[in-house]
Amino acid sequence: MIPDFEYAFYVWTSYGIFAAVIAWQFIQPQLRKRRIEAEVREERALQTGSYE
Amino acid sequence: MIVRSMSALIARDLRLAIRHGGESLMPLIFLFSVIILIPLGVGPGPNLLAAIAPGMIWVAALLASLLALENLFRPDLDDGTLEQWWVGQCPAGALVVARLFSHWLITAVPVIVFAPLAAQMLYLPAEALPVLVLSLLIGTPILSLVGGLAAALTLGTNRGSVLLSILVFPLIVPVLIFATGAVSAAADGMSARAHLGLLGALLILAITLVPLATSAALRLNIE
Amino acid sequence: MIWKTIKVNFHRLGSPPTFYRLAEVLAPWLWGGFAVCAAIGLYQALYVVPPDYQQSDSFRILYIHVPSAWQAMAGYVVMTILAVIALVWRIRTVEIMAMAGAPIGAAFTFICLATGSLWGRPMWGTWWAWDARLTSMLVLLFIYLGIMGLYAAFEDRRKGARVACILILVGIVNIPIIHFSVEWWTTLHQGATIRLFSGESTLHESMMPPLVWMTIAVKLMFGAALLDRARNDLLDQDRRKGWVQSRLGETA
Numbered sequence: 001m002i003p004d005f006e007y008a009f010y011v012w013t014s015y016g017i018f019a020a021v022i023a024w025q026f027i028q029p030q031l032r033k034r035r036i037e038a039e040v041r042e043e044r045a046l047q048t049g050s051y052e
Numbered sequence: 053m054i055v056r057s058m059s060a061l062i063a064r065d066l067r068l069a070i071r072h073g074g075e076s077l078m079p080l081i082f083l084f085s086v087i088i089l090i091p092l093g094v095g096p097g098p099n100l101l102a103a104i105a106p107g108m109i110w111v112a113a114l115l116a117s118l119l120a121l122e123n124l125f126r127p128d129l130d131d132g133t134l135e136q137w138w139v140g141q142c143p144a145g146a147l148v149v150a151r152l153f154s155h156w157l158i159t160a161v162p163v164i165v166f167a168p169l170a171a172q173m174l175y176l177p178a179e180a181l182p183v184l185v186l187s188l189l190i191g192t193p194i195l196s197l198v199g200g201l202a203a204a205l206t207l208g209t210n211r212g213s214v215l216l217s218i219l220v221f222p223l224i225v226p227v228l229i230f231a232t233g234a235v236s237a238a239a240d241g242m243s244a245r246a247h248l249g250l251l252g253a254l255l256i257l258a259i260t261l262v263p264l265a266t267s268a269a270l271r272l273n274i275e
Numbered sequence: 276m277i278w279k280t281i282k283v284n285f286h287r288l289g290s291p292p293t294f295y296r297l298a299e300v301l302a303p304w305l306w307g308g309f310a311v312c313a314a315i316g317l318y319q320a321l322y323v324v325p326p327d328y329q330q331s332d333s334f335r336i337l338y339i340h341v342p343s344a345w346q347a348m349a350g351y352v353v354m355t356i357l358a359v360i361a362l363v364w365r366i367r368t369v370e371i372m373a374m375a376g377a378p379i380g381a382a383f384t385f386i387c388l389a390t391g392s393l394w395g396r397p398m399w400g401t402w403w404a405w406d407a408r409l410t411s412m413l414v415l416l417f418i419y420l421g422i423m424g425l426y427a428a429f430e431d432r433r434k435g436a437r438v439a440c441i442l443i444l445v446g447i448v449n450i451p452i453i454h455f456s457v458e459w460w461t462t463l464h465q466g467a468t469i470r471l472f473s474g475e476s477t478l479h480e481s482m483m484p485p486l487v488w489m490t491i492a493v494k495l496m497f498g499a500a501l502l503d504r505a506r507n508d509l510l511d512q513d514r515r516k517g518w519v520q521s522r523l524g525e526t527a
Contacts, residue, residue: 003321005332007397014390015317018339021382022496026306029503033510040514040523201445205438209428219421219442222414223449226456233460254452265445272437 057142058150065154079116079159080166086112087170098175105174106184106235110228112170113163113188117195118220120159122213124151124203125270135274145267152200152263160192176239183238183248187231190251197262198223204269226254291509292518294368298502305499309492316488324482336394338485342493343386347415350380350497354422355447358440368509370436373443374426375504379497381419388412407458414453418446432512 005011069076090108091101128134137144167188168181176184202219209215234247287293320338327334357373360366391409392402403409422439429435513519 005335006326007331007333010393010397011332011335014336014339014393015321017389017393018343018386021386025379025382025496025500026503029500029507032507033503036507036510036514037523040519043514044520044523205425205442206428208431208434208438209425215421215424215428218417218424222417222421222453223445225414226449226452229456229460250456257448261448262445265441269438269441272434272441275434 054142054146057140058146058153061147061150062154062157065151066157069154069158075120076158076162078119079113080162082116082119083109083112083163083166083170086115087173090174102175102177102239103236105171105176106180106232106239107228108174109163109167109170109184109188110191110232110235113160113167113192114195114224114228116163117155117159117192117199118217120155121199121203121216121220124155124200125207129207129274134270138271138274144270145263148200148204148267148270149263152196152266155200156193156196160188160196164188164192176235179241180235180239183244184235186248187234187244187251190248190255191227191231194227194251194255194258195224197258197266198227201262201266201269204266204273207270208273227251230254289366289368291368291513291516292522295506295509295518295522298506302499302502302506305495305502309496309499312488312492312495316485316492319485319488324485327482330398333394333397334482336390338489340387340390340394341486342490343383343390344412345490346493346497347380347383347387347412349494350376350383351415351419351443351447351450353497353501354380354443358443361440362437362444365437367433368505370433370440371508371512372501372505373440374422374436375501375508376497377419377422377426377439378504379500381416381423383493383497384412384416384419388416405461407454407461410457410461411450411454414457415450418450422446432508 086108090104094100094104125134128137137147164185167184171181171184172178199216199220202216202223205219206215230247230251234244234251237247238244288297316338320335324335326332354373354376357369357376361370361373388409391412395404396402422442425442426435426439429438510519
């Protein structure tokens with residue numbers, strides 16, 4: 001299944017770094033969006049006094 | 053009219069620098085502390101010292117130029133003078149150039165004057181001295197121009213100093229390469245003309261483009 | 276007539292709610308396209324392509340190293356175009372997009388440097404060489420970091436974006452000069468320089484397809500991440516504005 005490479009450590013570490021950075025680029029905006037939305041909701045709840 | 057405004061600004065900056073006394077000596081103190089500390093760090097061998105001398109003197113000039121950048125425009129921004137630059141009759145770009153010129157006079161000229169002495173202390177061959185001075189004469193105005201741009205860009209922030217060095221460092225790489233290359237070539241008995249020519253090209257490019265960007269950045273920051 | 280429709284629609288993009296909605300629709304498709312292209316590219320790179328006769332399997336690093344390097348540079352060009360538009364026409368969504376490019380470009384520069392280092396260790400026997408390409412890539416990373424730092428240092432986001440746009444323009448003039456000077460410097464100081472891509476132009480045909488797929492994948496990913504980040508910045512800056520409030524009102 002997993003191909004057996006010469007220099008396997010270098011190849012897999014490289015691909016690992018690539019995958020990790022791309023994944024971070026995907027996840028970080030999602031987390032930030034969720035945080036901003038939560039803050040906006042909280043602020044509005046404080047103003048209107050209605051917690052749903 | 054323009055010339056009179058510019059020379060008035062330069063005269064004022066110089067007078068301020070002289071009255072502050074200690075601060076205007078900073079570039080020289082910097083140069084000589086580098087020159088004295090380096091042999092203590094790497095050993096007194098003449099060959100090694102001669103090899104690293106151009107780089108060391110240039111790094112000292114760069115740091116001396118960086119030191120004074122933080123207060124290049126800030127006091128004028130705080131007391132409102134900077135806004136007057138755009139209100140008055142003299143074009144603001146000319147005043148920016150004048151300010152950069154006085155920065156060069158204060159931080160670079162002392163280093164250039166004492167560079168031959170410093171180079172002798174590091175055993176740089178005597179035939180490389182004219183090239184060293186020439187490379188400093190052509191190169192240090194670029195340091196002032198680029199540094200002034202970085203100072204203008206960071207003017208509106210409150211933690212300018214760290215950012216300033218991050219911004220200046222990548223932009224200054226070519227200057228350092230060609231200037232030290234010229235001196236090293238001269239020290240090895242080769243012609244330094246190609247390096248100096250490229251350095252001159254960089255200076256012309258910087259003089260034409262950088263004041264525009266600096267004025268634009270200052271303008272944004274006082275809006 | 277058609278021209279006018281295009282023009283009106285283009286100007287509509289300058290409006291934050293319209294841009295936000297478009298980005299919201301477009302980004303998942305770009306991410307999806309990235310996933311498909313990357314899956315094909317990675318499968319070919321890891322399973323189909325035979326090992327190189329000189330570098331054995333280590334050359335497989337090329338399939339992420341080279342697309343990342345290209346994207347690190349192409350990303351800067353994209354940012355420059357956006358910066359020019361932002362400075363000339365002062366469109367806020369474009370300013371935000373130009374700024375959103377910096378962290379992604381920095382990420383690709385980092386991938387390029389890290390994988391280059393991991394490739395250099397078995398092939399050249401060293402993690403780092405003062406090679407022209409490596410050094411200019413490192414300088415590019417610092418330019419990206421400078422842009423991000425400058426933008427982040429301003430309290431007024433718009434002012435920060437415009438000032439950082441000026442820095443982007445200064446950088447684009449400087450990058451070729453830096454590259455050229457560093458190349459000169461390494462040939463002067465090192466005699467025989469290690470060339471990273473000695474085999475690039477002679478890359479065998481059977482090695483090409485994964486490179487093409489990965490390059491496309493990375494470009495799509497850049498677009499997707501750019502839209503995601505720009506969208507967040509808009510949301511963050513406009514959190515008190517009506518359109519954000521009503522949007523969240525619907526979804527809540």
